[in-house]
Structures are given as C-alpha cells and as structure tokens.
Amino acid sequence: MSASLKQDPHSPDPRDRGGPAQPLLIVDNLRKHFPVRGGLLNRQVATVQAVDDVSFSVRKGETLGIVGESGCGKSTTARLLMRLMEPDAGSVIFDGDPVGDRRGISVSDMRRQMQMVFQDSYTSLNPRMTMAESIAYAPRMHGLGRREAYDRAEDLLSRVGLNPRQYARRYPHELSGGQRQRVNIARALALEPRLVILDEAVAALDKSVEAQVLNLLTDLKQSLNLTYLFISHDLNVVEYMSDRVMVMYLGRVVEAGPVESIYRRPRHPYTRALFASKPTLDPDRRTTEMPLTGDPPNPINPPSGCRFRTRCAFAQPRCAETLPPLAAPFDGDTDGTHVVACHIPEAQSAMAVHHG
Amino acid sequence: MLLFAIRRLIQAIPILLGVSLVVFGLVHIVPGNPIDMLLPPEASPEIIAQMKAAFGFDKPLYMQYLLWLLRAVQGDFGLSVFNATPVWGQLSAALQNTFVLAILGAALGFSMGILCGMVSALYHGRWPDKVFSAIATVGVSLPHYWCAIVLVLFCAVLHDWMPAQGMGDDSLPLYDRLQYLVLPVITLSLIPMGVIGRLVRATVLDIVGQDFVGALSAKGLTRWPVIRHIARNAAPPVLALMGLQFGYLLGGSILVETVFNWPGSGNLLNLAIFRRDIPVLQATILVLATFFVMLNLLVDIAQAAIDPRIRR
Amino acid sequence: MSDIAMGTPLVSRPDAPAAPAPGYWKSVGQRLLTDKTTIAVTLVLLGILFITLGAPLVTHYDPYHGSVLGRLKPIGTPGHWLGTDETGRDLWTRLCYGGRLSLLAAIMPVTISLIVGGFLGILAGYAGGIVGTLIMRTMDVFYAFPSILLAIAICGLLGNGLSNSIIALAVVFIPPMVRVSETVTTQSRNLDFVEAARASGTTTPQIIRYHVLANVLGPILVYATSLISVSIILSAGLSFLGLGVTPPQAEWGLMLNSLRQAIYVQPYVAALPGLMIFATSMCFNLMSDGFRSAMDVRLNK
Numbered sequence: 001m002s003a004s005l006k007q008d009p010h011s012p013d014p015r016d017r018g019g020p021a022q023p024l025l026i027v028d029n030l031r032k033h034f035p036v037r038g039g040l041l042n043r044q045v046a047t048v049q050a051v052d053d054v055s056f057s058v059r060k061g062e063t064l065g066i067v068g069e070s071g072c073g074k075s076t077t078a079r080l081l082m083r084l085m086e087p088d089a090g091s092v093i094f095d096g097d098p099v100g101d102r103r104g105i106s107v108s109d110m111r112r113q114m115q116m117v118f119q120d121s122y123t124s125l126n127p128r129m130t131m132a133e134s135i136a137y138a139p140r141m142h143g144l145g146r147r148e149a150y151d152r153a154e155d156l157l158s159r160v161g162l163n164p165r166q167y168a169r170r171y172p173h174e175l176s177g178g179q180r181q182r183v184n185i186a187r188a189l190a191l192e193p194r195l196v197i198l199d200e201a202v203a204a205l206d207k208s209v210e211a212q213v214l215n216l217l218t219d220l221k222q223s224l225n226l227t228y229l230f231i232s233h234d235l236n237v238v239e240y241m242s243d244r245v246m247v248m249y250l251g252r253v254v255e256a257g258p259v260e261s262i263y264r265r266p267r268h269p270y271t272r273a274l275f276a277s278k279p280t281l282d283p284d285r286r287t288t289e290m291p292l293t294g295d296p297p298n299p300i301n302p303p304s305g306c307r308f309r310t311r312c313a314f315a316q317p318r319c320a321e322t323l324p325p326l327a328a329p330f331d332g333d334t335d336g337t338h339v340v341a342c343h344i345p346e347a348q349s350a351m352a353v354h355h356g
Numbered sequence: 357m358l359l360f361a362i363r364r365l366i367q368a369i370p371i372l373l374g375v376s377l378v379v380f381g382l383v384h385i386v387p388g389n390p391i392d393m394l395l396p397p398e399a400s401p402e403i404i405a406q407m408k409a410a411f412g413f414d415k416p417l418y419m420q421y422l423l424w425l426l427r428a429v430q431g432d433f434g435l436s437v438f439n440a441t442p443v444w445g446q447l448s449a450a451l452q453n454t455f456v457l458a459i460l461g462a463a464l465g466f467s468m469g470i471l472c473g474m475v476s477a478l479y480h481g482r483w484p485d486k487v488f489s490a491i492a493t494v495g496v497s498l499p500h501y502w503c504a505i506v507l508v509l510f511c512a513v514l515h516d517w518m519p520a521q522g523m524g525d526d527s528l529p530l531y532d533r534l535q536y537l538v539l540p541v542i543t544l545s546l547i548p549m550g551v552i553g554r555l556v557r558a559t560v561l562d563i564v565g566q567d568f569v570g571a572l573s574a575k576g577l578t579r580w581p582v583i584r585h586i587a588r589n590a591a592p593p594v595l596a597l598m599g600l601q602f603g604y605l606l607g608g609s610i611l612v613e614t615v616f617n618w619p620g621s622g623n624l625l626n627l628a629i630f631r632r633d634i635p636v637l638q639a640t641i642l643v644l645a646t647f648f649v650m651l652n653l654l655v656d657i658a659q660a661a662i663d664p665r666i667r668r
Numbered sequence: 669m670s671d672i673a674m675g676t677p678l679v680s681r682p683d684a685p686a687a688p689a690p691g692y693w694k695s696v697g698q699r700l701l702t703d704k705t706t707i708a709v710t711l712v713l714l715g716i717l718f719i720t721l722g723a724p725l726v727t728h729y730d731p732y733h734g735s736v737l738g739r740l741k742p743i744g745t746p747g748h749w750l751g752t753d754e755t756g757r758d759l760w761t762r763l764c765y766g767g768r769l770s771l772l773a774a775i776m777p778v779t780i781s782l783i784v785g786g787f788l789g790i791l792a793g794y795a796g797g798i799v800g801t802l803i804m805r806t807m808d809v810f811y812a813f814p815s816i817l818l819a820i821a822i823c824g825l826l827g828n829g830l831s832n833s834i835i836a837l838a839v840v841f842i843p844p845m846v847r848v849s850e851t852v853t854t855q856s857r858n859l860d861f862v863e864a865a866r867a868s869g870t871t872t873p874q875i876i877r878y879h880v881l882a883n884v885l886g887p888i889l890v891y892a893t894s895l896i897s898v899s900i901i902l903s904a905g906l907s908f909l910g911l912g913v914t915p916p917q918a919e920w921g922l923m924l925n926s927l928r929q930a931i932y933v934q935p936y937v938a939a940l941p942g943l944m945i946f947a948t949s950m951c952f953n954l955m956s957d958g959f960r961s962a963m964d965v966r967l968n969k
Contacts, residue, residue, distance in 0.1 A: 084863055107869075111867060115868065116867050118863070118864060123859050124864050126865075126878075126879055138870065141870040141871075141878075187864070191868060191869070371809055374805075375809055375812045375813070378809060378810070378813075382825055383825060493954065494950065497897055497901070497946065497949040498901075499901040499904060499946055499949065501924070501942075502941075502943075505924065505931065505938060506939055506942070508931065509935045509936075513931055514935060604814050604815065604816065606814060606817075607813075607817035608814070610909070611816070611905050611909065614909060615928070625817075625820065625821075626820075629824030630910075641813070644813075644814065645812050648812055648814055649812045
C-alpha cells in the first residue's frame with residue numbers, strides 16, 4: 001500500500017461515479033434559520049435567516065466563487081455543506097448521491113471527498129500538535145498506519161511548499177500565518193478530497209503572501225484534479241480564482257453566472273453596487289454607480305419580498321410583495337447560464353457600470 | 357443598566373432557593389433524627405413525640421421545608437434546640453462581631469494586596485516585584501489559623517503586647533477594647549492579601565501591555581491619568597475577586613475566631629455543631645450563604661456599572 | 669485504505685525522513701527539567717513524602733506512646749531534637765507519621781473531585797444544551813457557599829472522622845473543578861481545529877481523545893495541583909476544629925490544636941505542625957505554577 005497521493009490528472013478517478021457531465025455538487029433549497037433568544041425568560045423572539053433557500057451546483061473541475069458582504073451566509077453555507085451544522089431543510093447531492101440519505105452517501109463518506117480550509121490559520125490548528133501530526137491525524141483516524149500517515153504528511157508538506165525536514169516537527173505558534181495556511185491546505189488534502197471548500201482562506205494574509213497561496217491553490221487544483229468552492233468577500237481574488245461566481249445577499253443568492261459575464265455585465269443592482277465599492281487602479285474602470293451606503297439590514301428581520309429593496313434605487317411596490325426568483329436576465333443576451341433574482345428590467349439594464 | 361440589575365436579581369432567586377434546599381437537605385441526609393440526638397436514649401416515646409411536634413419534626417419533609425423556608429424569609433429561625441432562646445437573637449449578635457472583624461480585615465487586606473500588586477506591576481521584573489511576588493505566594497499558601505497562633509506566640513506569649521483571647525469587656529475603655537481587634541484583624545487580612553496582590557499584578561501588566569496605554573502615554577498624558585485609566589480597566593476583575601474573598605473571610609473566620617475565642621458567627625457555628633443545635637446551624641449557614649450570594653450580585657452590578665461590556 | 673492511497677509519489681521524499689514528532693507531554697517534561705524552582709519544590713515534596721511514608725526509617729519512637737515525665741520538652745532536647753508534645757511523645761516522630769493522614773486527607777478529596785468534577789465538566793462543556801445547563805446551575809448553588817463554611821457544615825453534620833472530612837472537602841472542590849473543566853472544554857470545543865477534525869470525518873470519541881482531552885487535561889491537572897495546596901490547609905483546618913481526624917491519631921491540624929493549649933509552656937514546639945502544613949501547601953502551589961508555565965506552549969520558543 002502506498003501512502004502517496006494520486007498524481008496523474010488524466011487517469012480516471014475510480015470514485016468518479018457520475019461521469020464528467022454529472023455535477024460534483026448539487027445544492028437544492030438549503031436553509032438554516034437560527035433562533036434568537038432574549039428577554040427575561042429567554043424565549044425565542046426572532047429568527048436569523050442565515051441561509052434561505054440557496055440552490056446551486058458545482059461542476060467537476062471548476063471553481064465556484066461565492067461573494068457577498070460579511071453576514072450574508074457564505075460561511076454558514078460552507079458549514080452546512082460540511083454538515084458541521086444540520087440544515088433545517090434542503091438537500092445536497094454529491095456526485096449523484098444524496099448526502100445523508102439511505103440510498104446515497106453517508107456524511108462521513110462525503111467528508112472524505114469534501115474538505116474545508118478555515119479562515120483563521122492559527123485556531124484551526126491544534127496548538128498541541130506538530131504540523132506533521134495535524135496533517136497525519138485524519139488519515140490515521142481513518143485507519144492508515146502511523147508510518148504511512150507521516151510519510152503522507154511529509155509528502156503533502158513539500159507539495160504545499162514547506163520543507164518537511166524543517167517544518168514537520170514545528171508547532172503552530174512557530175510558523176507565520178502564510179506557512180500555517182499552507183499547512184491547513186495540506187491537512188485538507190490529506191484525505192485526498194475531490195472538492196475543497198476555501199472559506200475566506202486567504203482573507204487574513206498579507207497581500208504578497210496571499211498571491212503566493214492563491215498560486216499554490218491553482219497549481220494544486222491542476223495537479224490533483226480538484227474542484228474548489230471559493231468563498232471570499234474580495235472581488236478581485238474571486239475574479240482571479242473562479243470560473244463561475246455566485247453573489248449572496250442576506251442569506252439568498254441574488255445573481256450567479258460565469259465570471260466573465262458577471263464581471264463584464266452585472267445585472268443585479270446589489271452586484272453592481274458591490275463592484276462599485278471595489279477599489280480599482282484602472283481609470284477606465286472607475287464607475288459612476290452609487291456605492292453601497294449603510295449596513296445591510298438586520299438579518300433578524302429581513303425585508304419582505306426582495307431583500308435588497310430597502311437599499312435599491314429601483315425598488316417598486318412589487319419588490320416588497322413577491323420574492324424575485326432566480327431567472328435569466330430580461331435582456332437575455334447570455335447563453336442561459338447567467339441568472340439573476342430581480343423583478344425590474346430597468347434595474348437590470350441600468351446604465352453600464354463602467355465607463356469606456 | 358436597570359434591566360441588567362433586575363435580570364441578575366431574578367437569576368439569583370433560583371440560586372437562593374437551591375441554597376436553602378441544600379442547607380435544609382444537609383441536615384436530613386445525616387442518619388438519625390435531631391431529636392434523638394438531643395434526648396437521652398431512655399426517654400419515653402411520648403416525650404419524643406412531644407418534642408418532635410414542638411419543633412415540627414413530625415410533619416412530612418417537604419412541609420417541614422416549606423414551613424422552615426417561609427419562617428426563615430421573615431427572619432424567624434425558630435428556637436435553639438440547646439437553650440430554647442430565639443436563634444435570630446444569638447445569630448445577629450454573633451454576626452455583628454464577625455462583620456467587625458471581616459470588614460476591618462478586608463479593608464486592610466484589600467488595600468495591602470492592591471498596593472503590593474500595583475508596586476509589583478510598576479516595577480515589573482525588578483526587585484520590588486520579586487519581593488512582593490514572593491510575599492503573595494507565601495500569603496496564598498499560609499494556613500491562617502496557624503498564622504493566628506504564630507501571632508499570638510509573638511505578641512502575647514513572648515512579648516506582652518496584645519491580648520490574645522476574646523473581645524474584651526464592655527466596661528473597658530475603647531482604646532483597650534480596640535487592642536483585642538489587632539491580632540484577629542491582621543490574621544484575617546492575610547487571607548485575601550496574596551490572592552488580590554497576584555490578580556492586581558497580572559491584570560495591571562495585562563493592561564499596560566495593551567496598546568491604548570501606550571497611546572495615552574504617547575498623547576503626553578502625565579503619569580496620574582494613565583494610572584487612573586489602568587485602575588478603571590483593572591477594577592472589574594479585582595472587584596469580582598474582592599467579593600468572593602469577602603465571602604471567604606466571613607466563612608473562614610470560623611477558624612480564626614476559634615483561635616482568638618472571638619464570639620462571632622464562626623464560633624456560634626462551631627458550638628452549634630458540637631451541641632447538635634440544628635436550628636442554629638441551619639440559620640447560620642443560610643444567612644452567611646445568602647449574604648454571599650447578595651454580595652456577588654452587588655459585585656456583578658458594580659462591575660457592569662464600571663465596564664459597559666459586561667452588560668449583555 | 670486503498671481508497672485514499674493511490675498512485676506513485678511525484679515529490680521525492682527528503683533523504684532523511686523526519687521521525688514522528690516528539691509528543692506534547694515529552695516537550696513539557698523537557699521544559700520542566702530546566703525550571704529550577706519546580707525541581708527544588710518537587711524535591712522538597714519528595715522529601716516530605718519520604719519522611720511520612722518511610723517514617724519508621726527516620727525515627728525509632730512510637731508515635732502513640734510517650735513518657736508523661738518527659739512531656740513538653742523544648743526543641744533541642746537530647747533524644748528529642750524537636751521536643752515532645754503534651755503527653756511526652758516525640759514530636760519529630762509525630763510529625764513524620766502525622767503527614768500520612770494529612771497528605772491522605774488533602775489529596776483524596778482533590779482526586780475524587782478531579783474524577784467526578786472533570787467528568788461532569790467535560791460532559792457539560794462538550795454536550796452543552798440541557799445537560800450542560802443542568803450541571804452548571806446545580807454547581808452554581810454550591811458555589812453560593814463560601815468553601816470553608818460548606819466543608820465545616822458537611823463535616824460537622826456527618827460527624828468527625830477521616831472519611832467524612834474527605835467527603836466534605838470533595839463536595840467543596842467538585843463545583844470549581846466542574847467550572848474549570850467546563851470552561852476549557854467549551855473553549856476548545858468551539859475552536860476551529862475541533863471543527864476541522866469533525867470535518868475530516870473523525871468520530872466524537874476520537875475528537876475528544878485527541879483534540880479536547882489533550883487541551884483540557886493540562887489546565888485541569890494544573891488546577892488540581894493548586895487545589896491540593898488549598899486542600900492541605902482546609903483538611904488540617906477541619907481537624908484543627910476537631911471535625912476531622914480524631915485523637916490519638918497523628919495529624920498536623922490536630923497536633924496544632926492540641927499543642928496550642930500548651931503555647932505558654934512551649935511556644936516554639938506549638939508552631940511546628942503548622943509549619944509543615946504551610947511548607948507542603950506552598951510547595952504544591954509553586955509546583956502548580958511550574959506546571960502551568962511548562963504546559964503553555966506559546967510561552968516558550
């Protein structure tokens with residue numbers, strides 16, 4: 001038995017059950033509401049609709065970016081997918097198999113194929129374990145021998161650009177943030193997952209370190225044939241990494257589509273406002289769109305209908321009455337992959353975001 | 357702020373009920389009936405029944421508890437089984453004596469502890485720090501009843517400086533009666549001193565290490581405002597510990613009161629244990645524990661008043 | 669494990685593969701060996717342990733029999749270098765034998781509370797919910813009593829004797845032990861690395877064993893060591909009040925109380941048992957400090 005990783009990206013993965021056309025992940029109407037307790041008797045007084053009827057799919061080998069302001073439900077979605085929290089409703093289908101279903105795949109089997117990298121590189125490593133121990137932990141718990149597990153840990157350390165002889169026996173506090181995040185990536189790869197969720201994985205890093213880690217992620221994706229779910233609030237990073245992008249606002253998906261399409265021509269007023277607040281050095285791309293003002297409304301009592309209407313310049317009475325479904329844009333000049341949740345044609349086709 | 361205070365007050369009620377249940381329950385886990393222990397073994401069944409009825413021991417347990425609690429809330433703790441005098445009279449006199457000791461001991465111990473802790477922190481790593489840290493460590497592990505004996509040894513046995521026993525006669529002039537306080541108060545002050553000193557040192561060092569103190573100094577503020585800022589930020593944890601420690605002084609006074617023969621609540625408790633005087637015992641523990649709970653409540657509210665972050 | 673081990677390595681392994689890293693406890697041990705205070709204090713405690721457990725080796729007197737003629741001899745008397753007590757028993761002998769009960773009465777309650785309180789605390793911290801609330805609210809009630817008061821009340825009601833004093837102190841120590849272990853468990857339970865371990869599909873017992881216990885056991889043990897220091901003072905205090913061990917047995921608190929009556933005759937002899945209590949308590953205190961800093965990975969390079 002070899003302890004090393006699969007290498008040839010062209011050889012078929014025996015775990016690939018559905019074939020290339022089967023999306024690796026299909027998420028259908030995922031929902032998580034948190035009760036809010038308060039008052040003198042500590043009764044439930046409200047609910048936070050952290051994730052509300054979120055549906056999307058991830059194709060094999062692609063990177064799906066999820067963007068949105070903090071508190072929009074990005075991280076909750078990631079935790080729901082990993083089943084670190086139980087969803088209130090909705091289903092997840094992994095490579096054609098419903099997760100946690102008797103006819104499908106069990107949660108623990110799913111977790112071997114789906115791994116996650118957390119934002120805080122320090123707290124996500126056990127301070128009492130060396131780097132090699134942390135990486136070897138999951139394979140050992142799944143039955144790999146001690147020797148093999150440590151061999152694999154060293155192999156992974158060199159894959160993420162850390163010399164095992166130098167770093168294998170170090171403790172988390174002895175490494176820099178970038179080095180620790182590399183270890184976290186190695187740890188996530190130790191079970192040879194097919195899908196890796198990167199939850200703000202580079203958000204806490206310096207810009208120069210961030211670029212190195214992003215390049216590492218791109219290389220690993222190539223060589224290990226991975227699929228990424230890339231969660232970030234940083235629009236530039238998402239653009240660089242993703243094939244497709246999904247924009248979330250207050251627990252709901254407002255727009256989704258190929259990265260070029262969304263970045264070239266965002267349809268949802270929220271997406272445009274988000275881009276307007278994005279810093280850019282390119283004078284041709286300076287926008288005249290009003291950037292977002294104010295904080296997002298309290299997710300405890302989200303507005304009725306379209307949740308963005310309270311901050312939207314185009315809002316009309318019907319926006320408060322019905323929730324806009326995700327549908328093709330009114331001017332329909334895309335190939336059907338671009339969807340947007342907005343009732344108002346003028347809002348979607350409002351003047352182009354960018355000059356020139 | 358008011359809401360916080362009310363909420364804390366409401367939260368204290370189940371704890372106080374639990375306390376009363378424990379105090380009541382303690383007596384009843386013990387094998388044997390309190391009356392049996394009091395009467396000679398050859399007492400006739402009628403006398404036993406009479407006594408039981410007189411003290412309410414013939415009713416079912418939960419009724420006994422409810423009756424006892426109802427009376428206790430009104431300050432009526434019944435009669436002492438030993439000498440049939442009202443428990444509350446004995447207890448309040450003893451509590452007064454204990455409070456005199458505890459308040460003076462706390463005042464001395466807290467101020468010494470704060471002083472030691474502040475000096476240690478300001479001279480961090482230099483010799484005053486080392487000396488005071490050593491004193492604090494010693495203070496933490498000092499058996500205070502032994503300390504009382506050593507003080508008696510030096511001040512009363514080897515030299516005739518202070519009286520060693522009792523609290524003096526009412527007829528004595530005030531100055532002479534104050535002398536009886538010196539040794540017990542010094543002993544009691546040693547209990548909180550080390551603990552408070554350690555906490556003050558750690559808290560102040562922690563705050564000095566934070567950025568805003570550096571910012572204050574950088575703003576050119578002189579030494580005193582900086583110290584005031586430190587004190588304001590160090591106060592909540594120190595205050596919390598003081599509340600706990602004052603409670604320990606009240607409870608721990610039983611040993612010190614024994615050594616100095618001080619007629620306080622500790623002495624009363626000790627006597628009640630040896631006389632098997634259950635009503636006195638229950639009342640003493642209940643009152644001291646209730647006081648302890650209320651004290652912690654006050655400390656919580658005071659903390660919240662100083663530091664708004666504690667208000668939730 | 670063929671499902672997670674496939675193919676051939678692309679990256680050549682370094683010529684000298686690093687051995688599995690030394691365990692965390694091993695590195696704690698190495699740090700302890702460089703701490704002079706902790707070593708000194710441990711040696712003193714071992715010395716105390718030696719003269720108490722090996723009392724017949726260091727003294728040939730009988731701890732229970734003395735000559736009434738030779739009572740209350742001062743320190744430095746030939747044959748009785750620490751003097752004699754109120755019934756003429758050799759004090760050095762009494763101190764040596766007395767340590768047995770003092771240490772037993774101090775360590776047993778802490779051990780019991782470590783097991784019971786540690787279990788309840790980890791349970792409350794990891795399970796949370798109704799179980800956790802129930803445990804913690806019950807403990808709050810016991811917290812409402814000043815510790816000495818509760819110990820005295822329980823011991824006074826159960827009657828004197830070694831086992832009752834142990835029970836009383838165990839009841840006093842369980843609530844703080846529960847609180848400490850609940851706090852550290854809750855803290856480590858919510859850390860990302862525990863989430864990461866859950867995400868890697870390991871089972872709850874495995875997570876508790878490798879992630880929670882490793883991070884929780886250290887602080888709990890340090891706390892237990894510091895509790896022994898308190899426990900020595902309290903257990904001797906109980907017998908000092910006449911609530912713990914009964915005469916004629918030798919125990920430091922009891923000896924302190926009986927010699928106290930003779931303070932005007934032999935002042936210095938009367939202070940000796942208390943000195944033993946003080947020294948032992950302080951050693952445990954300092955040892956606990958040493959453990960604490962040795963276990964804190966971040967303090968050290």
